[in-house]
Amino acid sequence: MTIKQIADYPMPALAQIPQNKTDWEADAARSVLLIHDMQNYFLNFYQQDSTLIRTMIKNLQSLRSRAAQQQIPVVYTAQPYQQRPQQRALLNDMWGAGITTAPVEEQKIVNALTPRPEDTILTKWRYSAFQRSDLLAHMHNWQRDQLIIGGVYAHIGCMLTAAEAFMQDIQVFFVADALADFSAEQHQQALNYVAGCCGQVTTTEALLPSINSLTRAWLTQKVQTLLEIPEETINPEENLILYGLDSLRIMQFAAELKQYDINIGYDVLGQQPSLNNWWQLIEKQNKTVSA
Structure with a gap:
């Protein structure tokens, strides 16, 4: 009735992955x-x-x-x-x-x-x-x-x-x-x-x-989290400083982008702090990003 000892076996190879319907x-x-x-x-x-x-x-x-x-x-x-x-x-x-x-x-x-x-x-x-x-x-x-x-x-x-x-x-x-x-x-x-x-x-x-993959949805959610405000209140063209963005949060965001090999400096982010502008900066460096 209990589980028996399990013999080792190889992980499925790529050729064994079944065809998906989705x-x-x-x-x-x-x-x-x-x-x-x-x-x-x-x-x-x-x-x-x-x-x-x-x-x-x-x-x-x-x-x-x-x-x-x-x-x-x-x-x-x-x-x-x-x-x-x-x-x-x-x-x-x-x-x-x-x-x-x-x-x-x-x-x-x-x-x-x-x-x-x-x-x-x-x-x-x-x-x-x-x-x-x-x-x-x-x-x-x-x-x-x-x-x-x-x-x-x-x-x-x-x-x-x-x-x-x-x-x-x-x-x-x-x-x-x-x-x-x-x-x-x-x-x-x-x-x-x-x-x-x-x-x-x-x-x-x-x-x-x-x-x-960095997506526009990811960016929106990230900014929402940084500012601790609901997503629907953010105007993508609006200067994020008006929503409470400060230098510490900009530095935090710049550091996180580096984890994805996106190197956009604090000064550049600070010059153009809006969702649309930040997304344009990310797209320039990440050619594989999906909009």
Whole structure:
């Protein structure tokens, strides 16, 4: 009834990524990153020093790092250590007592992905991260309608979370090389299902440039955050100093642009402080930006 020891297998190669029915593009201003069930308990079923798990964790770290830079909310799921039989219900029949019999240390999310204070941790009661949780409410509050999913296990909780997201009109980006499963076959099964029915299968390498692209929506949200005012009150032609922009915030914005290899000095930003002018300056340096 419990999970058996999992043999290592290679991450899906690029040639194994199924053809998607969708052509969605990940947008940092619309996205939430979900790191699914990365507790020691679930990872301990893999062999020690598993190449699969090392690769998955490395890719999740890359996604989380980019999320921090782009102010993408990061959500973790974690099963609770204390679960009464009535709370587990049918999970007892399928998996036995599960994490409730594990040592306390195994409840924790793996050290390499320890949540930050600003991250959200959801208690996980069922396969789907939406069940008996506030995930949907959080996404509505954040005004986000895209969900990037990585973690374990691909064909169970990750896949069913993707299906439920689709049914809530949320675009799913299922990161093939930021997932792990019981076997290569089940991993592929999950990718095929999501690509065919409820989301877009992608890779870490393909996804990072997409969520890294500086867009006009990103700029508007960034200025809104800097000034701590609602987006709809900003006139794109208006001098931002009239909204409370000061030299410290201009320096902060210039420093953040450097993270994206956009080098626009404090003095230049200060001479033309409006949304439209700043966007023109960014476009001149970033030829790949999407308007």
